[in-house]
Amino acid sequence: MKILDWYIVKRYIGTFVTMLVLFIPIGIIVNLAEKIDKILANEVPFSEVALYYLNFTIYFANLLFPLFLFLSVIWFTSKLANNTEVIAFLSSGVSFYRFLRPYIIGATIVCAGAFFLGTYLAPRANKGYNEFIFEYLKKNKKDRDTQNVYRQIDTGDYIYVSSFTPRTKTGRNFTWEHFEGNKMTYKMSATRIRYNEEDTTYTLNSFKKRTITENGDILESKAKLDTVFNFDMDDLTPVEYIAETLSTPELREFIAKEKSRGSSYISRYEVTLQKRYSLPVAAYILTIIAVAVSAMKRRGGMGINLAFGIVLAFVFIFFDKVFGTLAEQSDFPPLIAVWTPNILFAILAVYLLRNAKR
Template structure:
């Protein structure tokens, strides 16, 4: 590797690390200022708070990796342009593609780390981050409610509850179906279902059971009935951030199991899975855009390049969030939602790169 490559690569990596070291403490300070009252009110220990902010750093660094990198590349490339160093490089006979090579090497290093972070470290941090937030920071942490939960418990059993409130472990409009093959053997209805912790059983109110055997239907009905049902309390309260807490291998198995069970959160889980691949790719795309935008010396100096870069970054975030929410909340294909911003900005990167070469 020549001196030029080392010079640019060193600046690429150092500026990126400096950007992280600059913004992470600011993010922690702002978050602490906003939430310290609730932490004190809910008696969070100093050790738990410290561990929360370690997880906070990893969690948000993983989410904002491409944007930090994008701004850092614009920053140091604009300095190169203002100091006329890029003109000197290109005047020596170096092509723009050759000038771009150390940027791509740096992007490969950062993308590899981002992939490792997203697949293995970020899930651990997400678990601790979300558990602390739910335990100490939620205003109504004891009133978490899930709606329209439909789950396949195993090959033969299905459950449905219109809503479930964690505070009193009570659900409404409960249905339990048991099949053998394609034949429905019995179906249980209840206006309410409540988990009795001391008995590890469920109490059903307005209980009704319809059984089917050899074409004959029998009906059993009681005002209240205590039952040992073959599912866990967590099946009635699916955690929406569950996918974020699993490594990639665990996530694939988790999604397959949730699809069999008919989980309503499949869109969200698919978005989490696909972003583990799309985020490293976005690092290359945003690096090319940043170099193409900031390698030109402008009359307004570095400020113009930074303003243009921040505008592009905000548009990227807008598309990423909007399409992500669409996939999570509807039947919009997750693969399109996750990859559309990269495809769109990939086209923009090719256009700006060709323009910069000319």
């Protein structure tokens, strides 16, 4: 039986890697064809383009690995069925559940690597991927910057910049307002704020501060001021992708901090967090469905199995997008939204597995 396990595990991992090697270059070519005009127009250095597509590869593989895994399992299991190898295995006294065991072993190996990728490597790749887009691929500087960022950083403390450039960590028209209850006690402003990574300080240009007291207002102004603040420049990072750039431990801390600030984007961040756990589980479920669908020899051959698999893959993507958007745009619980597609497909997996066993 160990020979059977080793044979299927090798085919499982080998076909999955082959699927990645085949489809990732296609994704890169399509992406390059779409963006080549902007890359040439902005005279992007080759080293930056190469780094961008390295990050794109990690991003692409992490995003679609359950579907690649699903199609690869259908592909090589259909070949086993067409060559009557599955019938030979089952005729030797091996139960269908025992036949399924090496698939689960292969899924465990792949999902362990994918979980590590999604927890630590993919967030760093996503950061570089999104920074490249904001820096070089937006139509103009105004589009590359994030406009009108307004955040609550603590109880009674609010910051605002009219525009923020993530790559240079620079903001324009910065203001800081402090309230005690419903009353403003002071307000700081600057035409420009820049974060200095070497000493973790902030440089403010055309600094002004107005302190409101019972005896009148106190005004201060300086042409330039170097100071420290109790907020991170990441607090001004565009909400579209900040959660994707944090490792899982960092994302958990970030969500806790945003909850204490009363952020309105908590659902979006929690959807990103839950997907890091749901995708590896989805790979297990899709593996079971793929085996149940393709283990039988059909009149239409491998093409029927692949067609059915592609339809199921699109249905899974549809449910994943619909429920994810529903959680981000409404009060629908992110935990339920992210895991609902897995639950629905797990029910389908049980049904197909029982029929395949017969």
